[in-house]
Amino acid sequence: DGGITQSPKYLFRKEGQNVTLSCEQNLNHDAMYWYRQDPGQGLRLIYYSQIVNDFQKGDIAEGYSVSREKKESFPLTVTSAQKNPTAFYLCASSIQGPGGEQYFGPGTRLTVT
Amino acid sequence: SQQGEEDPQALSIQEGENATMNCSYKTSINNLQWYRQNSGRGLVHLILIRSNEREKHSGRLRVTLDTSKKSSSLLITASRAADTASYFCATDSIQGAQKLVFGQGTRLTINP
Numbered sequence: 112d113g114g115i116t117q118s119p120k121y122l123f124r125k126e127g128q129n130v131t132l133s134c135e136q137n138l139n140h141d142a143m144y145w146y147r148q149d150p151g152q153g154l155r156l157i158y159y160s161q162i163v164n165d166f167q168k169g170d171i172a173e174g175y176s177v178s179r180e181k182k183e184s185f186p187l188t189v190t191s192a193q194k195n196p197t198a199f200y201l202c203a204s205s206i207q208g209p210g211g212e213q214y215f216g217p218g219t220r221l222t223v224t
Numbered sequence: 225s226q227q228g229e230e231d232p233q234a235l236s237i238q239e240g241e242n243a244t245m246n247c248s249y250k251t252s253i254n255n256l257q258w259y260r261q262n263s264g265r266g267l268v269h270l271i272l273i274r275s276n277e278r279e280k281h282s283g284r285l286r287v288t289l290d291t292s293k294k295s296s297s298l299l300i301t302a303s304r305a306a307d308t309a310s311y312f313c314a315t316d317s318i319q320g321a322q323k324l325v326f327g328q329g330t331r332l333t334i335n336p
Binding site: 115144146151152153154155156159169199201203209210211212213214215216217218220 | 228254255257259264265266267268269272312316323324325326327328329331
């Protein structure tokens with residue numbers, strides 16, 4: 112059963128705590144992405160990675176960090192420096208570069224209080 | 225900044241009617257894609273149209289692209305209740321920004 116998995120589906124944290132969101136894919140895709148979606152809004156790119164051990168900042172990288180140690184995994188850490196972390200987080204991957212079709216995971220809804 | 229802007233923001237029609245959503249963008253593109261998102265779920269890719277194409281079909285979907293007007297439309301024919309979702313356009317800029325830029329979406333409601 113190929114695809115992208117994100118866990119957990121819902122995540123609750125206290126303000127000031129770092130939290131890591133998981134994203135795993137078994138599609139053998141080189142490129143992976145993290146997006147943030149706020150209610151009624153489109154997607155904004157946080158970070159992307161086109162190859163293992165390499166990643167680039169997107170439009171709203173401040174307060175977030177990522178790693179890409181394995182092709183299959185691209186975890187996102189939301190740090191305490193992120194001023195407004197409550198949002199819906201989506202992970203995606205693509206066969207070719209960012210301009211191609213992207214495959215999305217089911218998302219993680221993070222609530223920070 | 226958002227590259228794609230969808231219009232209308234929300235659309236409500238009766239089952240069986242056609243639904244048309246529009247997307248405008250600002251810079252020259254390599255391609256334009258449409259995605260669908262059911263509430264609280266991930267996005268699903270619907271169709272990709274390249275800058276040298278003017279029209280593309282996939283089942284009940286018809287996408288047009290007018291690069292001179294920097295706009296695209298998505299037509300869903302014979303709508304069904306299951307088509308209720310948000311629809312997003314996403315553009316791949318020719319300026320090498322190395323990312324897809326998503327619009328804010330059109331929320332489509334099909335009334336049975």
